Amino acid sequence: MRLLSPKRYIARVDLIDLDELWSRGKRAILLDRDNTLVPRDAERAPEAVAAWLDRARIMGFKLCMVSNNWHRDQVARSAGELGLEFISHAMKPAPFALHAGLKRLGATADTSVLIGDQLYTDVWGGNFAGIDTILVKPQATADLWYTQIFRVFERRALADLPCEGEE
Numbered sequence: 001m002r003l004l005s006p007k008r009y010i011a012r013v014d015l016i017d018l019d020e021l022w023s024r025g026k027r028a029i030l031l032d033r034d035n036t037l038v039p040r041d042a043e044r045a046p047e048a049v050a051a052w053l054d055r056a057r058i059m060g061f062k063l064c065m066v067s068n069n070w071h072r073d074q075v076a077r078s079a080g081e082l083g084l085e086f087i088s089h090a091m092k093p094a095p096f097a098l099h100a101g102l103k104r105l106g107a108t109a110d111t112s113v114l115i116g117d118q119l120y121t122d123v124w125g126g127n128f129a130g131i132d133t134i135l136v137k138p139q140a141t142a143d144l145w146y147t148q149i150f151r152v153f154e155r156r157a158l159a160d161l162p163c164e165g166e167e
């Protein structure tokens, strides 16, 4: 199904080639928080992720965290530590928060990319909003109980899709 197909599938966010995104005309990045930037079983993003975000910012990318997490304080804290705009309670795959994120950054869908670890929230939502999506592997195996249910379907859907940068 087209709505469930990411443009790219890459092992980790810090392996995503920022120069390549820039050369394709991308200027804004919407980022999922949980298990994309911040492992579910940790409080903070790994150093490599923070460094990748710093590099993106220096290059001129506009960055916004768009999280389904209901704990606004957690989202705000991570976004503050990483220097990102943020939107919590995003309710992806609904497109509203993604549109709001683009608006916040002064960006358009065609010059933006969305990075997330879930097919049924991030990829679906991004595709529905007309934004290129990059799927990454979840950083930790810890997930919310309802996410674990979706992971079963996700594994089936991704069985034949090669993942770039996988060790």
Ligand SMILES: [Mg+2]
Pocket (backbone or CB within 6 Å): 032, 033, 034, 035, 036, 116, 117, 118
């Ligand atoms: Mg996530």
